[in-house]
Amino acid sequence: MASLSLGRYVPYRSPVHFLDPRTKLFCLVLLIVTVFLGYANYSTTFLMAGVSLVLVLAFFLMTRMRFTALLKSLKSLWFMLIFLLLIYAIMPRSDNLDWVAFFIGNYPIYWASILDALKILVRLMLMIALSLILTASTKPLDLTAGFEWYLSPIRWLGVNTAAWSMVLSLALRFIPTILVDVERIMKAQSSRGVDFQRGKLSVRARALVSLIVPLVVSSLMRSDELADAMEGRGYDPRAKRTRYRKLAFHWGDLIAVLLVGAFFGMCVAMSVLSFDPFLEWFQVAVR
Amino acid sequence: MPIEFEKVSFVYEPKSPFRHDALRDIELLIEEGVTTAIVGKTGSGKSTLIQHMNALLNPTSGRVKVGDFVNSSVKKERSKDLFSLRKKVGMVFQFPEYQLFEDTVEKDVAFGPRNFGASKEEALKMAHEALLRVGLDESFFTRSPFQLSGGEKRKAAIAGVLATKPSILVLDEPTSGLDPASAEETMLLFEEIKKEGTTLILVTHDMDLVLRHADKVVVMDEGKVVKVLPPEELFQTDLSDYSLDMPKVYAFARKLQERGWQLDMKDVRDVPGLAKAIKNGRRAS
Numbered sequence: 374m375a376s377l378s379l380g381r382y383v384p385y386r387s388p389v390h391f392l393d394p395r396t397k398l399f400c401l402v403l404l405i406v407t408v409f410l411g412y413a414n415y416s417t418t419f420l421m422a423g424v425s426l427v428l429v430l431a432f433f434l435m436t437r438m439r440f441t442a443l444l445k446s447l448k449s450l451w452f453m454l455i456f457l458l459l460i461y462a463i464m465p466r467s468d469n470l471d472w473v474a475f476f477i478g479n480y481p482i483y484w485a486s487i488l489d490a491l492k493i494l495v496r497l498m499l500m501i502a503l504s505l506i507l508t509a510s511t512k513p514l515d516l517t518a519g520f521e522w523y524l525s526p527i528r529w530l531g532v533n534t535a536a537w538s539m540v541l542s543l544a545l546r547f548i549p550t551i552l553v554d555v556e557r558i559m560k561a562q563s564s565r566g567v568d569f570q571r572g573k574l575s576v577r578a579r580a581l582v583s584l585i586v587p588l589v590v591s592s593l594m595r596s597d598e599l600a601d602a603m604e605g606r607g608y609d610p611r612a613k614r615t616r617y618r619k620l621a622f623h624w625g626d627l628i629a630v631l632l633v634g635a636f637f638g639m640c641v642a643m644s645v646l647s648f649d650p651f652l653e654w655f656q657v658a659v660r
Numbered sequence: 661m662p663i664e665f666e667k668v669s670f671v672y673e674p675k676s677p678f679r680h681d682a683l684r685d686i687e688l689l690i691e692e693g694v695t696t697a698i699v700g701k702t703g704s705g706k707s708t709l710i711q712h713m714n715a716l717l718n719p720t721s722g723r724v725k726v727g728d729f730v731n732s733s734v735k736k737e738r739s740k741d742l743f744s745l746r747k748k749v750g751m752v753f754q755f756p757e758y759q760l761f762e763d764t765v766e767k768d769v770a771f772g773p774r775n776f777g778a779s780k781e782e783a784l785k786m787a788h789e790a791l792l793r794v795g796l797d798e799s800f801f802t803r804s805p806f807q808l809s810g811g812e813k814r815k816a817a818i819a820g821v822l823a824t825k826p827s828i829l830v831l832d833e834p835t836s837g838l839d840p841a842s843a844e845e846t847m848l849l850f851e852e853i854k855k856e857g858t859t860l861i862l863v864t865h866d867m868d869l870v871l872r873h874a875d876k877v878v879v880m881d882e883g884k885v886v887k888v889l890p891p892e893e894l895f896q897t898d899l900s901d902y903s904l905d906m907p908k909v910y911a912f913a914r915k916l917q918e919r920g921w922q923l924d925m926k927d928v929r930d931v932p933g934l935a936k937a938i939k940n941g942r943r944a945s
């Protein structure tokens with residue numbers, strides 16, 4: 374079950390926890406864009422990935438998340454790496470043609486293909502890690518409140534944002550409940566001799582069916598009951614709503630936005646100008 | 661097969677703010693053929709305890725021995741053969757009807773035997789046998805489990821566990837949510853199974869069930885076993901510490917005693933027993 378609790382909200386008291394959810398969402402978007410920027414060459418790309426990784430690790434330390442979470446996310450990306458390597462190896466290239474890593478038969482595999490695959494993998498890992506930091510340090514309800522705030526402009530187009538954010542918060546609210554259900558059903562089926570970890574593909578598929586069918590049934594029942602309960606309490610999706618918890622923007626939020634914004638600006642500038650720190654340093658050293 | 665707990669502790673999510681010590685240094689022997697009831701408040705560790713009997717949970721420290729199967733905190737000491745353990749120890753979880761998933765009742769009940777290696781025909785035969793035992797006749801075999809009533813679903817799910825013929829049967833609140841008649845039927849079924857040599861372990865809040873069916877009661881509180889004793893002794897002691905109720909028949913007999921009717925409390929385990937005790941009793945002079 375430990376793998377399922379990845380990125381679950383943990384109530385520590387860290388600077389990241391105290392930030393406004395809107396700030397965190399905004400910073401997350403900026404940082405993810407940063408991670409996906411293209412740079413002058415491979416060395417710069419990996420240098421910047423390294424910088425982002427240091428940043429991510431610092432956040433991990435701050436929020437007291439375990440590094441194993443990062444490794445676990447890597448584990449699930451293993452398949453992706455092989456897939457990407459295959460795609461890049463098959464795709465014909467026009468650049469770096471003399472930089473061959475090795476030959477499979479007569480077919481050349483270029484270093485560029487391997488590095489490109491690795492690049493995407495590192496980006497995905499960083500993106501996952503960043504999102505984990507957000508979900509681990511923000512209460513689901515605050516997160517939805519943040520989303521709703523960002524959605525509020527389209528309310529003027531006649532979209533019922535309150536209902537949307539209710540849907541979102543219910544979905545988030547039910548994740549732990551459904552995880553408990555998963556655990557319960559897995560245990561019940563395990564005592565009937567199901568092995569969820571091992572076995573042939575057909576056996577494993579069957580094991581999965583024995584989990585998913587009861588899960589869907591109980592989830593449908595739960596949503597039905599919830600709908601009844603909400604109606605019974607007079608829930609009206611069109612009603613005007615007030616908030617119990619008010620979001621507040623503090624000085625810390627401003628500082629966080631400025632810092633992340635500065636980092637974002639620097640990365641964009643480096644990307645747009647195709648800045649190569651290695652080349653620059655080299656020239657300075659020669660001069 | 662006896663079940664032995666040797667200094668078993670279990671901690672949920674150690675090293676996190678959610679850390680919860682569910683079991684603390686449990687020393688317990690559950691003998692073969694003795695119906696053992698496990699009682700205690702919600703959160704006292706009953707469910708965690710029974711999950712160790714089937715190696716659904718591994719102890720954080722200590723050892724659980726089920727027959728010759730060892731479930732230990734040390735990975736090297738653990739027995740490998742989970743399959744034969746789970747075949748021998750059947751678990752009827754709370755609201756077992758949520759485990760149904762097949763398109764017909766017989767297939768669902770045959771799921772257990774199939775997993776434990778029976779052939780398709782054997783498994784179906786075992787399923788039919790189990791279904792008849794719980795009182796679901798041929799007309800139910802090919803129906804969808806999702807079309808059954810609540811009580812019938814419960815029976816089908818119980819049949820799914822009985823089909824593998826476990827020698828230890830762990831029951832977690834087997835009668836909760838059932839109407840009185842179905843609850844009665846269900847418990848009678850378990851009594852019958854007990855007579856055939858299956859050891860029953862019963863987790864419940866219903867003290868009437870405990871008084872009536874248990875030979876021994878394990879009282880748990882805050883992850884510890886605080887008492888192991890026969891039910892008639894338990895209900896003589898002060899129950900309020902563990903927030904247990906007095907069984908209805910027992911409370912009635914106690915009231916009679918207070919008003920001066922002497923009766924043998926040993927007989928008072930259910931309503932007929934109470935009647936007998938009253939008949940054989942006499943007014944104190």
